[in-house]
Amino acid sequence: MDRPLSQLENVRPSGLKQPSRLPHINGRAHLLETSQSDLNARYGSAMPMPPPPKHKIPGLPESASKQRKTLAERAGETLPRSNMPPPPRMNGSLRSNGHTRSASAISTFSQRQQQQRVASAASEEDSEEAGVMGKRKGTPVLSFNSSLQLRKTRSTHYDSTYNTSRVRSDGTDSSTSERSSASSSRHASEDSTSSEQDRKIPKTQRNISLANAFADLSLTPAPAPRSQHPRHTPSLDRIREEISPSKIPVKYSCTPSLRHAHSTQSLQTPSPLKHKSSVNGMYTPRTTTQHKDVSQSVFLTKDSLTPHRVPAAWDTKGRLEDMEMFYGQLRAQFAEAGDSKRILEESLSVYKTRVQELSQLERELSTANRKLTADVERARSDLHTTTTDLRQARRDHERDMQDVERKYEREISDVTQKLEKEVDQLTQDRERDAEKWRKEMEEARQKWQRQKDDEAFDMGMAHAEEVDEVKKKFEEEKVELRRQLDELRNQGESRATESVEEVQELRNAIASLRNQLEATGATVTSLRARIAAEDSRNAALEQEKSALVGKMHFLEGNQEAQSQEFTTMREQLQDAITSKEGTLVTLRKEEMLRRKLNATILELRGNIRVFVRIRPLLAGEEEPARVEFPDESSLDGGKEMVMHAPTTLSATGKERNEKHNYGFDRVFGPATANKEVFQGCQDLIQSVVDGYNVSILSYGQTGSGKTFGMSGPDGIIPSAIALLLSEMARLKEKGWEYVVEASFVEVYNEAINDLLGDAKTWDEGDDLGASVRPAGKRRERHEIHHDALTGKTTVNNLASVTLWPPPDSSSVQTDYTSRAVTQLLDTAAKNRRVAATKSNERSSRSHSIFMLTLRGRCEATDESSEGVLNLVDLAGSERLKQSGAAGERAKETAAINKSLASLGDVIASLGSKKGDESHVPYRNSKLTYLLQSSLGGTAANGKSSRTLMLLHLSPLQAHWQESRSSLLFGSKVHGTHIGAAKKR
Numbered sequence: 001m002d003r004p005l006s007q008l009e010n011v012r013p014s015g016l017k018q019p020s021r022l023p024h025i026n027g028r029a030h031l032l033e034t035s036q037s038d039l040n041a042r043y044g045s046a047m048p049m050p051p052p053p054k055h056k057i058p059g060l061p062e063s064a065s066k067q068r069k070t071l072a073e074r075a076g077e078t079l080p081r082s083n084m085p086p087p088p089r090m091n092g093s094l095r096s097n098g099h100t101r102s103a104s105a106i107s108t109f110s111q112r113q114q115q116q117r118v119a120s121a122a123s124e125e126d127s128e129e130a131g132v133m134g135k136r137k138g139t140p141v142l143s144f145n146s147s148l149q150l151r152k153t154r155s156t157h158y159d160s161t162y163n164t165s166r167v168r169s170d171g172t173d174s175s176t177s178e179r180s181s182a183s184s185s186r187h188a189s190e191d192s193t194s195s196e197q198d199r200k201i202p203k204t205q206r207n208i209s210l211a212n213a214f215a216d217l218s219l220t221p222a223p224a225p226r227s228q229h230p231r232h233t234p235s236l237d238r239i240r241e242e243i244s245p246s247k248i249p250v251k252y253s254c255t256p257s258l259r260h261a262h263s264t265q266s267l268q269t270p271s272p273l274k275h276k277s278s279v280n281g282m283y284t285p286r287t288t289t290q291h292k293d294v295s296q297s298v299f300l301t302k303d304s305l306t307p308h309r310v311p312a313a314w315d316t317k318g319r320l321e322d323m324e325m326f327y328g329q330l331r332a333q334f335a336e337a338g339d340s341k342r343i344l345e346e347s348l349s350v351y352k353t354r355v356q357e358l359s360q361l362e363r364e365l366s367t368a369n370r371k372l373t374a375d376v377e378r379a380r381s382d383l384h385t386t387t388t389d390l391r392q393a394r395r396d397h398e399r400d401m402q403d404v405e406r407k408y409e410r411e412i413s414d415v416t417q418k419l420e421k422e423v424d425q426l427t428q429d430r431e432r433d434a435e436k437w438r439k440e441m442e443e444a445r446q447k448w449q450r451q452k453d454d455e456a457f458d459m460g461m462a463h464a465e466e467v468d469e470v471k472k473k474f475e476e477e478k479v480e481l482r483r484q485l486d487e488l489r490n491q492g493e494s495r496a497t498e499s500v501e502e503v504q505e506l507r508n509a510i511a512s513l514r515n516q517l518e519a520t521g522a523t524v525t526s527l528r529a530r531i532a533a534e535d536s537r538n539a540a541l542e543q544e545k546s547a548l549v550g551k552m553h554f555l556e557g558n559q560e561a562q563s564q565e566f567t568t569m570r571e572q573l574q575d576a577i578t579s580k581e582g583t584l585v586t587l588r589k590e591e592m593l594r595r596k597l598n599a600t601i602l603e604l605r606g607n608i609r610v611f612v613r614i615r616p617l618l619a620g621e622e623e624p625a626r627v628e629f630p631d632e633s634s635l636d637g638g639k640e641m642v643m644h645a646p647t648t649l650s651a652t653g654k655e656r657n658e659k660h661n662y663g664f665d666r667v668f669g670p671a672t673a674n675k676e677v678f679q680g681c682q683d684l685i686q687s688v689v690d691g692y693n694v695s696i697l698s699y700g701q702t703g704s705g706k707t708f709g710m711s712g713p714d715g716i717i718p719s720a721i722a723l724l725l726s727e728m729a730r731l732k733e734k735g736w737e738y739v740v741e742a743s744f745v746e747v748y749n750e751a752i753n754d755l756l757g758d759a760k761t762w763d764e765g766d767d768l769g770a771s772v773r774p775a776g777k778r779r780e781r782h783e784i785h786h787d788a789l790t791g792k793t794t795v796n797n798l799a800s801v802t803l804w805p806p807p808d809s810s811s812v813q814t815d816y817t818s819r820a821v822t823q824l825l826d827t828a829a830k831n832r833r834v835a836a837t838k839s840n841e842r843s844s845r846s847h848s849i850f851m852l853t854l855r856g857r858c859e860a861t862d863e864s865s866e867g868v869l870n871l872v873d874l875a876g877s878e879r880l881k882q883s884g885a886a887g888e889r890a891k892e893t894a895a896i897n898k899s900l901a902s903l904g905d906v907i908a909s910l911g912s913k914k915g916d917e918s919h920v921p922y923r924n925s926k927l928t929y930l931l932q933s934s935l936g937g938t939a940a941n942g943k944s945s946r947t948l949m950l951l952h953l954s955p956l957q958a959h960w961q962e963s964r965s966s967l968l969f970g971s972k973v974h975g976t977h978i979g980a981a982k983k984r
């Protein structure tokens with residue numbers, strides 16, 4: 001008994017939830033709640049109860065033969081009530097015995113049920129239903145439906161292997177070992193069947209309360225599970241047992257007096273059974289207290305059937321009547337029980353049919369299941385076979401593929417070998433053929449050579465005389481040329497001697513001029529001192545004048561004295577005016593002297609000067625050329641430079657490091673600013689105010705800094721304008737008034753374009769322009785005119801801007817000029833951009849010439865002057881070397897080539913002819929023709945001009961060749977000596 005239920009043999013987990021209201025199997029409470037019947041059953045199994053007497057209704061009192069006394073014996077007895085034999089307790093003993101048997105069965109069932117409960121989990125639904133049941137339990141009368149439901153619930157846990165003892169309705173015990181099938185499921189139809197069955201049961205019977213039966217059995221009704229699990233199928237035997245008459249309370253109908261008596265009485269029935277405590281195994285009497293409303297129902301227990309009116313011992317008849325009455329009631333109950341039994345048996349048969357149907361269904365399902373399982377197995381094996389086949393097929397395929405690949409590789413190698421053999425064969429054939437042809441050719445050549453030799457020999461023989469003559473002539477020519485050469489050499493030598501003498505003369509002239517210059521400088525200083533003295537004298541005279549005026553006023557009253565004073569003052573004033581005019585004349589003379597001296601200095605410096613400037617390395621530029629400036633730090637500026645050629649290897653593999661020395665009028669290193677370069681050419685520009693024509697030409701390859709030096713910040717154009725303005729202002733004091741006009745042109749493809757005009761009307765050259773000029777725009781032709789008499793060069797249809805004097809005298813004049821210059825440069829740049837859309841890189845492929853004309857006049861001296869300053873930005877010189885240019889580029893290159901070459905020619909010509917203009921090839925290019933009057937020559941009118949060539953060099957080693965050609969060009973120009981410049 002102490003073994004845990006889970007270890008019991010017959011215990012199997014049901015899979016159902018443990019009803020919440022059922023006690024826990026291991027708990028003490030459970031044991032206490034175990035019904036008496038359970039205990040009896042257990043006890044019965046441990047200590048078998050003596051079987052009930054056969055052929056006796058269990059529970060009935062002993063036979064009358066044993067207990068009954070004769071009436072005469074009884075009549076004399078006065079039996080105390082306690083000793084009175086108990087009245088026949090048909091029902092009570094029947095119930096008792098029946099109870100014992102059914103309790104035994106139910107106790108085992110209960111035990112079983114508890115085992116099931118341990119295995120099953122409690123469910124909330126069960127709890128709810130248990131709650132419902134709890135309520136019902138409190139109700140004295142339960143409907144049959146309810147009780148049947150309860151029984152069904154309990155039967156759910158009934159096991160087919162369980163042996164049960166049943167109490168039959170007829171009161172006989174029967175032990176039946178039943179094995180019920182747990183496989184059948186219970187469906188809703190079952191409930192409906194039960195309900196139908198219930199409906200068939202008479203109402204009176206259905207009203208029998210089972211509550212007391214449960215209480216008596218100490219069984220807590222288990223809540224009805226909702227699920228219709230097959231294992232919950234109520235056993236019909238169980239149902240039969242549950243509704244056996246031994247448990248069914250019988251409607252007690254008695255007299256109103258009795259009913260009243262019982263209604264107030266609490267019936268205490270000591271159980272005739274002794275229970276073994278589940279704890280200590282001792283027998284303890286158990287009393288079941290039942291409070292009944294006998295007006296409704298009451299168990300027919302011994303006590304309940306015992307009449308309360310005790311008949312007198314002698315009242316045999318009365319007692320018999322009572323017995324008869326009880327017996328009648330008992331019989332009626334049996335009859336009702338019989339009916340119930342029949343009805344239940346009918347239900348049983350219905351259930352059985354249903355069970356069979358379900359069993360059949362189960363069998364069918366099992367068969368179907370087996371079939372399906374077999375199908376699945378078959379499918380699995382098929383799949384396995386297919387997979388194996390597939391793998392095999394794949395392996396076969398791979399093997400086949402490898403075979404095919406091997407086969408193809410073999411075939412390819414065969415074909416390759418075959419082809420190689422064929423190629424070898426063909427090569428050999430070709431070499432054989434070539435050798436054959438070579439031999440044939442050699443033979444043919446030798447044959448041809450022989451023929452030629454023969455022919456030459458024949459011809460030589462025929463023309464021998466002719467050849468002799470030619471040779472003779474040639475020898476004579478040779479002798480003549482030698483003679484001329486000797487002459488020339490002698491001439492050259494005498495010329496060299498002359499040159500040396502000339503140089504010596506010039507050096508002497510320079511020395512004397514220097515002395516003169518120094519003397520003039522001293523004169524200028526003394527004159528300046530005199531001017532200052534004159535100024536102070538003037539001031540003194542002014543003071544004197546004012547004093548005299550005051551005196552005059554003073555003397556007005558004194559006529560005589562006043563007139564005398566006045567005469568004196570007039571004399572003094574006249575003296576002052578005369579002195580002032582004398583001073584002005586001196587100043588003008590000094591100015592003329594300064595101009596002469598300046599001209600002399602410029603002449604001494606040369607009418608053509610060459611400056612060289614090398615620009616600094618720009619960001620991202622590497623590998624500079626090696627250039628040295630040996631006299632960089634001399635006081636009057638460096639004039640020499642040494643340029644190293646890139647290292648080359650000689651034929652013998654020796655390193656060759658060439659270097660070239662150059663000397664110019666000035667050499668500016670890369671660190672030189674524009675301002676410094678301008679200071680170097682300041683005296684030239686200043687001479688324009690004095691009426692000289694000056695040209696400053698920027699020469700060099702593209703990107704060497706020509707434009708930067710000419711138009712950049714502090715470049716020559718803006719600085720020259722500023723210098724000229726200040727000079728004009730200075731000369732204004734000396735009576736000189738100036739008008740300054742500016743023009744800006746470009747020479748592109750030997751055509752002149754006005755940079756201040758409309759770019760769309762530009763003449764792009766003889767063959768160009770027509771195709772690019774917009775319709776309706778007339779081609780503007782600018783012709784150059786050179787007036788031999790005046791020495792003036794003019795270009796027709798050119799726009800010009802007056803930079804001085806300002807049109808409005810009230811405006812700030814300097815601002816006006818600088819604004820006008822900026823505007824002018826902007827217009828030129830814009831026009832060049834417009835033109836650049838027609839042909840790219842316009843600026844580096846055209847010459848731009850900024851022309852300033854200064855016309856001055858001094859009323860006092862009736863002098864006038866006109867000087868022209870040409871600031872020229874030449875096209876990139878490297879174009880000269882370019883070859884292979886085609887189309888438009890070829891034309892451009894040709895034009896640049898032509899103009900720069902003629903520039904060199906003109907300068908060389910000016911140098912060699914010494915002022916004889918007639919043969920100077922100015923007209924060879926538009927550039928030289930335009931600059932004719934300002935390229936360092938002396939015009940027919942005697943007016944001379946000065947030229948400054950600004951050579952710009954790139955600092956890069958890569959541009960060494962271009963730099964070298966620029967330096968050679970510059971050296972050539974620098975070596976040119978042009979006669980003294982003359983001003984008209």
Ligand SMILES: Nc1ncnc2c1ncn2[C@@H]1O[C@H](COP(=O)(O)OP(=O)(O)OP(=O)(O)O)[C@@H](O)[C@H]1O
Pocket residue numbers: 614615616618672700701702703704705706707708709843844874875876952
């Ligand atoms: N002395 C200098 N200092 C600083 N930058 C210079 C100097 N000279 C030239 N550069 C720069 O070098 C670049 C090329 O100069 P620039 O355009 O004047 O050359 P260029 O010979 O006139 O070219 P092109 O005539 O082909 O237009 C410019 O970016 C300019 O600013």
